[in-house]
Amino acid sequence: MRKHISIVILISIITLSCNKSQQIANDFELNQIVTKSNKIIIKTKKSNETEGTRNDSSFESYNTLETKSDQQIKSLGGTLRQPTKTDYCCCPQTNYSISFYKDDKRxxxxxxxxxxxxxxxRVFEGSYQYSMIIEKEFWKNYLKELKPEN
Incomplete structure (x- = not known):
């Protein structure tokens, strides 16, 4: 009987600690990347590229938006602060890439x-393990904020 109770307690501890670390990992990764960044570059996907291609050459270099201030980086963090988080998502379309840099290192x-x-x-990481859903209006406003004034 004592052995069964010990096993139940051990399984409960493992289960609770796994869920907690998973939540921390989900909250931590993108928020930490945004916080550590001192430059963000957003590129538009070339229309003639196949969907599975996500290397740097598949994004337009002439249609690049880059943060010019710390406030613009914080603004993206604010836009992504309250997303709806989702689990694995197979095969979303790719319209933009968001590259985060610390100095000149991505x-x-x-x-x-x-x-x-x-x-x-949908904002997602390359292996599709999780994604975040945000309002399209927030995304459009952020892109407008980055566009240079003419």
Missing amino acids: IGIYFVDTIEFKNKV
């Missing part, structure tokens, strides 16, 4: 699908 890359939903966009 420390992370995420992708954006603006087609799947009418009023929302």
